[in-house]
Amino acid sequence: MTTFDDRPVRLGMALSLGLGLTAALFAGSGTSGGVGVALLGGALLLGGLGLARRSLLTAGGVLLFMAHLFRIWLGGGLTLSLVGATFAVAAWDVGEHAIDLGEYVGRSARSRHAVLAHAAASLAVGLVPVGLGYGVYLLAPGGRPVSALVLLLLAAVLVTLGLRR
């Protein structure tokens, strides 16, 4: 068959970059500790997408994720970091999906629906637990029973894991 342009599909690339940049921005807000890591992560993400190299993309996603954990450790706001961590993983997921679609159908093919469906699912997976956790945190009586809440969430996720298998 004829050759086709097998670079990552445009919409997927744009979404991945958007999520990654937002995650990097969040990581830098409040505290300056994780900024370097976040910027490096963002750069690797960008490079991975541009060159269609999955290894770079994964490294970028991991670094962005770590930057947020680091930010939490430094005392940064929890909500922003949890959302940032989710965005970091989602940026990798959507980006890898974009590279994959490029290899299967190429840039000149229509791929909007597939990209959007996948991005929506990917964000939901991360944001739903974060939202639930935040909800529990708000509804919990008294001060900050974070430990108990955390253990509760962990239990819930592990149960879900067990159910799936």
Next chain:
Amino acid sequence: MIRETHRWRGISALALVAVGVGVLLRRPGILLGGIVGVAYAAFATQTSAPSLSLEVTRELDPSDPEPGEPVSVTLSIVNEGPLLMDLRVVDGVPEGLEVESGSPRLATALRRGKRAAISYTVTARRGEHTFDPVFVAARNPASSVEREEHLAVDSRLTCVPPLPSMDSFPLRDQSVRRVGRLATGSGGAGVEFYAVREYQRGDALTRIDWGRRAKTGELATIEFHEERAASVVLVLDGRRAAYVGDPEGEPVMERQVEAAGTVANALLADGDQVGIASLGPRWAWLGPGLGRDHRARLRRHLALAEAFAPVPPDERFLPGLALRRLRKHLPGDSQVVFLTPLTDDAGVRFARQLEAQGNRVTVLSPDLTTTETAGRTLAHLERWIRMRQLRERGIRVVDWDPGGPLAVAVERAARGWTR
């Protein structure tokens, strides 16, 4: 076929590291971050592949185009099963057809009962083209498992070019017992003056030379060139050696088919019987005939027979066998027009052997040689020598530069021809 993509490899490790660090440092916040990772890890452990239940149909418009005409292809996919979040479809465009516009590929999400369509155009080329199976791949929401299938959607694109037109093609002196337009070497009824002979009882009164009778009192009968029809078989050189490329990159077989169609058209219009054959590892034969239905059959044969395909043959060529087979089919009173680029000496040998066995041969040769480099000039000269060798044996040769019209090349060649 089902396979795991393993794209989420490492996510569990990342999540556990985060959880572990959170526990060790007694920072619940980090623990929460780890839970985000755990959530994705759980997402990734989905191992059930989506089920594929698709109805796929293809439409071609038009399905019988002329060469060079754009054909719009529409592939419709209806999802008769549950929601597919990530469906990739690639249509099996036939080899040899170029996609002009649009894309034969698609990635989409399709709910139950919904339809997606792929639209693109290809440029038609001579021949019959069948579509390859459609490639379909579906993934689960995490994109961790993929189901891949090839679906057969039979479609055929048939492109039978019309026979190009030319006024006439001069033939050699060999005919069959049928009245036609060939001025033969024997005298009789006809139009063109041939000779005068002594009157014999029974001669038609209309053929008496009344002028001579008036002058000398003798009775004499005028004889005209007896006009008879010819039977011609167009033999196309189908050997691998004949599949060289012309300056536009197309195999010379395309030029041969075009020339054969042009000559056949002219001869049929003049009332001659025309057949076609191939000389090569792939056999083709259509015996000489005439009439509208025969013309249609001949046109289809030229367009679709495998022996005249644009791709060179794989099979081995056995010259003796091929020549014997052709000889067996060739009627004894048929002329031969042999179409060959004359890229090797075997072409000369075949022409001479056919001529020797009694079928008068005219060689029609597309010239693919150039004089750009020393090597190419040599090939050009070798071909010229071959043409001379043919002419020395009384075989007519039409030297055709495919860049120009065939009629001009024929006319130029015919100037030097005697009967």
